[in-house]
Amino acid sequence: MATENGEFSFNSSVRGRFGLPKIQTHKKAEDVETNKEICHDDSAQPVKAQTVDELHSLQKKKSAPTTPLTATQGPFAEEDRQKQQLQSISASLASLTRETGPKVVKGDPARTAETPRVSAVSLQHHHFSPTLNISDSALKFTHILYNLSPAELYEQAIKYEKGSFITSSGALATLSGAKTGRSPRDKRVVKDETTDDDLWWGKGSPNIEMDEHTFLVNRERAVDYLCSLEKVFVNDQFLNWDPEHRIKVRIVSARAYHSLFMHNMCIRPTPEELENFGTPDFTIYNAGQFPCNRYTHYMTSSTSIDLNLARREMVILGTQYAGEMKKGLFSVMHYLMPKRQILSLHSGCNMGKDGDVALFFGLSGTGKTTLSTDHNRYLIGDDEHCWSDNGVSNIEGGCYAKCVDLSREKEPDIWNAIKFGTVLENVVFDEHTREVEYSDKSVTENTRAAYPIEFIPNAKIPCVGPHPKNVILLACDAFGVLPPVSKLSLAQTMYHFISGYTALVAGTEDGIKEPTATFSACFGAAFIMLHPTKYAAMLAEKMQKHGATGWLVNTGWSGGSYGSGSRIKLAYTRKIIDAIHSGTLLEANYTKTEIFGLEIPTEIEGVPSEILDPANTWSDKNAYKDTLLKLGGLFKKNFEVFLNYKIGADNTLTEEILEAGPKF
Template sequence: MDEHSFLVNRERAVDYLNSLDKVFVNDQFLNWDSENRIKVRIVSARAYHSLFMHNMCIRPTPEELENFGTPDFTIYNAGMFPCNRYTTYMTSSTSVNLNLKRKEMVILGTQYAGEMKKGLFTLMHYLMPKRQILTLHSGCNMGKNGDVALFFGLSGTGKTTLSTDHNRFLIGDDEHCWSDKGVSNIEGGCYAKCIDLSGDKEPDIWNAIKFGTVLENVVFDEYTREVDYYDKSVTENTRASYPIEYITNAKIPCVGPHPKNVILLACDAFGVLPPVSKLTLAQTMYHFISGYTALVAGTEEGVKEPRATFSACFGAAFIMLHPTKYAAMLAEKMQKHGATGWLVNTGWSGGSYGSGSRIKLSYTRKIIDAIHSGSLLKETYTKTNIFGLAIPTKLEGVPTEILDPVNTWKDKTMYEETLLKLAGLFKNNFETFTNYKIGTNDDLTKEILAAGPNL
């Protein structure tokens, strides 16, 4: 859109907000790294939106609020009030506009609170790399010995579940920065999926749902007010937004040293990726740029079989620069600080969706525990065909036969066909990135391309 259309929308939102008897204003921060934090002001029409952002951004102390001053960025959220569909570039009554020059965001015609969270994350993907700070769509936790792990993954791969571990300190579940000093959480809260939630399966998230938590899309008994977390009648995408302090083992302030492990999560519904693979630096870059997971039948209308989906850097909707720029920064930081890359499949084994079975969460947790402890690094590894992934020959607490996916398929011919199909999808997706140079003399580009599946 052009500047004029933005200003028309801005004026419309501000006029609507000015007409209300009450508006809600939040002055808050982004980034727990105090040297690189951003001051944001959110002006909204609904208390729900204000509480959501109160939970999700960093809450200033009374003294910081008193001396807050001029914000670095402002959001005008008019909520349900629509944009004018006849304004140039408008295609519906909903419009979400971000203007970097004016340092403003305008929201019209939608009551989805996540637009504000997403808009600010997009802003950070633009501002932080200018300071040589890498922005990451990842979860992050830290062991008692100070070992930090990053968890990348698209929706449904287990990013929040696996980063929220009662044996480790939670730095954050979704958005982070990696600077020369280490990692820092961008947010002040968590936005956890709560479909099928129970106190037994995920006690930390369960216990975080209390007064002040925002629940979205859930079904509850209007008389007892009891929530039915198993009810999917509205959507499977039920969510809980709560301050990070509601997690008992959260690390406050939410900062940590340089990561030791970088874990890329994929929910492979084709059932051909191993439960865990140790990656070379080039392979880590390849799978980071690819950002793979799979949709399964039933999640979207018309999906009859697994469908691969790729989101560059595990956050294509947020990145403002070319994906290879973020990948080069990640490679540099991993190499400098000695981090190991891992690919963990939380999806299917023994066949594709519909014939195989989902890898048990208890097995995935054993894998993650072995990565954290360092014991997995000491195991013996073999290489898989096509993808060339290094897989351990054994792992305590995980059945040996599932470590190499070919062992779990009864129909070996079907396994080979499915493996080749997925490899082809990876190749086709990566064609978009082959014309961009990474590293000195383009050397890293060649390594990354060679690290993909070999057909």
């Protein structure tokens, strides 16, 4: 019987009639003699604690210092280092109008009694006159949760962030709030003397200008918001596995979800690397819960993602979608790397047992993550890479997979990566068993899993490889007229790279919708900073130099457009990709398609031959021709803006590229 306070007890009258016999507690004579009055439950030693607090303190061991102190460093070296680290963080969080950075202290404010505290540190601008007004925020402490471990971040998320739960496989389910995808129209880039000349501005460009002053207004808003909190998360991590071109990034955020996401997505420093981290090369201020002020110049919504290349800072206001941080840093790399003659790529990348590397370009949802994650190959990365004279390197330390309709059978490696440490965004799960229902789109269709790359069993660590042999352009063609695979000439590869086509179907719920074509230069116009032809010229030069072959793979529809046809089976696409990797497709027989002039193979092992030419798969031949012409027209129209550009130093290549588009 349950009592009022939930305990369970027997009714005494019931016990009287049906209960167990009473336990006899008479002392035996021998026990009294040997002084064993107490009845022991077990023979183990009792704990060495007098209080519960003392007992709890026994549970946690202090992390061992990683770098042994040398004699010359002296006993205070560790304290000095900690102080320097906190000073650097206080400098990052300093208001630009007041005299000091915030007083920062390491550790969880809820556990100050048990956290070994380094004395509070704040950055002093000694050159400022002391008459400058001190604000209330300068009188309080901001607790810094610095590079916490996944376990610590789980605890923070579950304790303080609504919508955080552990799923049955051990992943951390989170909600990203009102925004469940990126907000490209809310991106702003500071236009100053340097960027005015360097960057791509105007029609088609993702770089919408803002001035330095407005950036500082938003930066101050974010910093004041973050410093007003009791605690903020700070991640110090790296980008780019190429040690020569590694970038140090600091992410300041207000949510454990954001900190764990970036822990997974950026390269994680070793404890030694962290000790010598020093000053970051780039800093993100993520104040996503707090909106921007729409009375501010250049603001057209309550969301603003602001990039200032001169200050090497990014400010996020009004969106908690975590992908904004990783793709924001990607934009930065699209500026920094080409300056060093390194090509930055919106592509997945993997490598065969023999060292053959393939790149997978494509817009969101076309299959970069799915197809670069291949059980028979080494994964170098799923989304962002650099191609330098040394070969390829992943920019990131993790993967960000779409989870909608995820199945263990079709994508076992991604399925198995969703375990303890993985951030699962916006998924729906059973409230009791915490089994995730991947087909449920109640929150969003863009459900995601972010996990460290080593969660994929055949990840190549370090994530670098030799020069690519195959460059695969992925298009999810919802019109259903592009062939499942075509072999491209260099000029065709450039034409399709600059076009960056895909066609997705917006809103899959009510009724059949027309597919809408998207053209996104370099398969990532939202992230490039220079004119598309700059990246195209570098890609052409590298492909030529290293003898890479270009391919166009349609991961979208076959046998009709969205609504009448069906999506090409993932198993078939995998067979096509296998044939590209093995080199057998290069040796196949080819025929040429009309309009687009694409070379299509007549046979591929494991793929029904009749689907290789889309003309065969449509029952209504007139509808096929009309749709093909329609898509060709869209390509032509999109390319008009590129007609007056030269690609690289070679005039003939430019002419060939213009010739490589659809003809009718």
